[in-house]
Amino acid sequence: MERAPQAAVEPANRAQPSYTFPLTVVTALFFMWGLLTSLNDILIPHLKSVYNLTYVQAMMVNLAFFSGYFLLSIPAGALIRRIGYKAGAVAGLAVCAVGAALFYPAATSVYALFLFALFVLAGGITILQVAANPYVTVLGPPATASSRLNLTQALNSFGTFVGPPVGGYLILSHISTVADPNNMTAAEKLAQAQAVQGPYLGLAATLAILAILFAVIRLPVIRDEDTGTVRTGSILKQKRLMLGVLAIFVYVGAEVSIGSFLINYMGDTSIAGFTPEVGANYVAYYWGGAMVGRFIGSAVMRTVSPGKVLAFNAAVCIALLVATTFGHGHFAMWAVLAVGLFNSIMFPTIFSMSVHELGPQTSQGSGLLVMAIAGGAVVPVIQAQAADMIGLQTSFLIPAVCYAYILYFGAKYARMYVDIKAV
Numbered sequence: 001m002e003r004a005p006q007a008a009v010e011p012a013n014r015a016q017p018s019y020t021f022p023l024t025v026v027t028a029l030f031f032m033w034g035l036l037t038s039l040n041d042i043l044i045p046h047l048k049s050v051y052n053l054t055y056v057q058a059m060m061v062n063l064a065f066f067s068g069y070f071l072l073s074i075p076a077g078a079l080i081r082r083i084g085y086k087a088g089a090v091a092g093l094a095v096c097a098v099g100a101a102l103f104y105p106a107a108t109s110v111y112a113l114f115l116f117a118l119f120v121l122a123g124g125i126t127i128l129q130v131a132a133n134p135y136v137t138v139l140g141p142p143a144t145a146s147s148r149l150n151l152t153q154a155l156n157s158f159g160t161f162v163g164p165p166v167g168g169y170l171i172l173s174h175i176s177t178v179a180d181p182n183n184m185t186a187a188e189k190l191a192q193a194q195a196v197q198g199p200y201l202g203l204a205a206t207l208a209i210l211a212i213l214f215a216v217i218r219l220p221v222i223r224d225e226d227t228g229t230v231r232t233g234s235i236l237k238q239k240r241l242m243l244g245v246l247a248i249f250v251y252v253g254a255e256v257s258i259g260s261f262l263i264n265y266m267g268d269t270s271i272a273g274f275t276p277e278v279g280a281n282y283v284a285y286y287w288g289g290a291m292v293g294r295f296i297g298s299a300v301m302r303t304v305s306p307g308k309v310l311a312f313n314a315a316v317c318i319a320l321l322v323a324t325t326f327g328h329g330h331f332a333m334w335a336v337l338a339v340g341l342f343n344s345i346m347f348p349t350i351f352s353m354s355v356h357e358l359g360p361q362t363s364q365g366s367g368l369l370v371m372a373i374a375g376g377a378v379v380p381v382i383q384a385q386a387a388d389m390i391g392l393q394t395s396f397l398i399p400a401v402c403y404a405y406i407l408y409f410g411a412k413y414a415r416m417y418v419d420i421k422a423v
Contacts, residue, residue: 019139022217026139028210029089029132030152033125034159035166036096036203038259040065040118041283042167043196045263045276050192051111055261055384055392062256062380064115068122070374073367076127086219088131093211096124100207103200107193124207129370135219153348157291161284168280170199172263235364240413244354247409248372251346253379254317254399258339259286260380265336265392272333282333286340293344306349311410313342314403321400325393336396346406353413 040061048058080088099121106113236242263279266272274282301309320342323335355365379402386395 019219022135022219023139025210025213025217026132026135027152027155029093029128029214030156031159032096032207032210033128034156035163036100036121036125036159037065038160038163038283038287039167040256041164041259041262042171042280043114043118044260045267045279046171046192046196047111047114048264049276053111055264055387056381057111059260059380059384060111060115061118062260063377064118065122066252066256066374066376066378068119068126070371070377072123072126073130073371076123076130077367079127080130084221085131085135086214086221088127089135090211090215092124092127092131093207093214094124095127096121097204097207097211099124100200100204104197107195107197108190139220153294154291157287157294160287161291164283164287165281167199168277168283171195172276172280235358235361235368238358238361238365240356241354241358241365241368243409243412244350245368245372247350247354247406248347248369249375250379250402250405251343251350251375252373253375253377254402255343255346256376257380257383257399258336258396259283261383261387261392261395262286262336265396266333268392270328271393272330282337285337289338289340289342290344293341294348297345297349301345301349305414305416306345306353307410307412307414307416309345309410310349310353311407311414313345314407314410316342317403318400318407321396321403325396325400332393350406350409353409353416356416 044058044061047053047061048055051057076088076092079091083091099117099119102117102120103114106117262283263274263276266274266279266282267276272279272282297309297313317339320335320339324332324339327335351366351369354369358365379398383395383398386398
């Protein structure tokens with residue numbers, strides 16, 4: 001999702017090596033962290049049922065996961081500068097594997113250990129975000145770097161698309177066999193909690209294998225470009241960047257919050273009455289829409305300014321959420337699922353508009369925007385509080401407010417043209 005820091009490759013020799021296999025391994029990283037992120041949408045209803053949680057308590061899953069971006073982005077950057085990009089990617093994969101493996105003991109312990117495992121997992125993904133992105137730009141000719149970046153981002157979106165149905169089959173299918181989750185015995189709760197052990201051990205093993213592959217394959221040496229001297233604090237005076245940081249914060253928050261509530265929302269008898277397992281299959285439409293919309297939006301923005309497209313998409317999202325809030329049945333369900341299609345271009349568009357013409361301050365601006373992904377930790381908790389107080393369906397007005405700000409940001413810079421192909 002995130003824009004790669006500027007980087008250069010130190011050639012080991014004059015011959016142009018073939019990086020087909022290394023690029024395949026790097027692309028697998030994007031798929032994996034997309035899949036791991038989307039599995040949170042499965043964990044939330046599962047853990048809510050197992051531990052009989054309120055919506056606010058269940059949203060601690062997102063708080064634990066996305067706070068990692070805010071707390072660990074700067075340490076991750078420092079680690080990469082110290083040990084290098086390749087070693088950093090290996091370290092990120094190893095940390096992810098540890099986080100996934102921690103789900104095994106968490107399933108026989110307390111809810112808090114699940115949250116700790118998620119935080120560790122997010123820490124590994126944060127390191128990967130910093131370390132893996134630059135390799136995409138250097139594993140091949142510079143002229144096709146944008147094409148490679150689009151390919152990896154598509155695989156990231158594909159990971160978010162397949163995660164919910166796969167997770168639903170492996171985890172949520174166990175919930176549907178419980179007649180009354182609110183009155184489970186201790187033994188039944190333990191059995192339900194242990195449904196995550198097999199899938200996450202499998203993920204841990206896969207991540208460990210990727211770490212080994214990344215350690216042994218031949219990769220170019222990457223170094224950061226000299227970004228020049230920037231006065232301390234001057235980056236905070238960039239108005240468009242600061243408005244963009246808030247836009248990223250509310251966008252990620254709205255996107256994650258909607259996805260987190262979908263299974264519970266579609267389980268409402270006035271909407272669709274789906275079991276958690278069936279609902280998980282429909283969550284894939286939400287994330288799949290984002291994957292498809294990215295290609296449509298890229299074509300549209302060849303002739304229409306990004307700000308106008310961003311404002312239009314935000315306005316449609318608001319309309320769809322209003323329909324979701326006040327509608328009923330499958331109409332309301334499909335309205336909220338359609339939001340994913342219009343989410344598609346928002347992150348790269350906001351990101352590109354925000355760092356446009358920052359020059360030597362680009363890397364600093366990028367760091368602030370990555371930290372703003374912490375919105376995925378905050379907005380779901382706010383919607384959860386609203387859901388506990390005024391009802392789940394009405395709580396979808398919270399992300400609608402987020403899109404209202406994005407509408408403002410897009411309209412404010414509607415005349416601006418930027419190249420978003422490499423985001």
